[in-house]
Amino acid sequence: MKLAANDRQPVHDYPNAPPDWPTLLARLADNLARVVRAEILLLENRLGRNVAVEIKRAVAGAAAFLVLGLCAFLGVVCLLAGYVLLLHHWMAAWLACGAGGLTIIFLGLIAFAIIMLTVRHEAA
Numbered sequence: 738m739k740l741a742a743n744d745r746q747p748v749h750d751y752p753n754a755p756p757d758w759p760t761l762l763a764r765l766a767d768n769l770a771r772v773v774r775a776e777i778l779l780l781e782n783r784l785g786r787n788v789a790v791e792i793k794r795a796v797a798g799a800a801a802f803l804v805l806g807l808c809a810f811l812g813v814v815c816l817l818a819g820y821v822l823l824l825h826h827w828m829a830a831w832l833a834c835g836a837g838g839l840t841i842i843f844l845g846l847i848a849f850a851i852i853m854l855t856v857r858h859e860a861a
Contacts, residue, residue: 817841 817837824833 813841 817840820840821833821837824836828836
């Protein structure tokens with residue numbers, strides 16, 4: 738049996754030759770390996786693009802959440818300062834700061850209770 742010059746298919750010496758099973762099985766394994774390799778490369782490319790997009794989204798979301806949290810924190814600090822200065826017109830400075838602190842603690846407890854109720858509701 739000879740191999741043709743332009744491809745790897747065997748050329749039989751006589752027309753009614755029986756199939757050469759080892760060669761056919763080797764070609765089948767080679768073709769199957771090439772198909773699997775091509776599918777793996779396609780999957781890697783697709784996953785690589787998807788992972789990059791998801792990382793960009795996560796970073797953008799984290800940055801937006803950080804900006805929102807920082808703005809909320811600074812807003813609460815300014816509101817607390819204004820609240821304490823308003824109370825200072827009618828009472829001593831230490832008393833106004835104490836009232837402001839107690840108000841923030843009370844609001845924090847209310848926010849905590851709302852968050853816990855939401856979490857319990859979502860878990861059920």
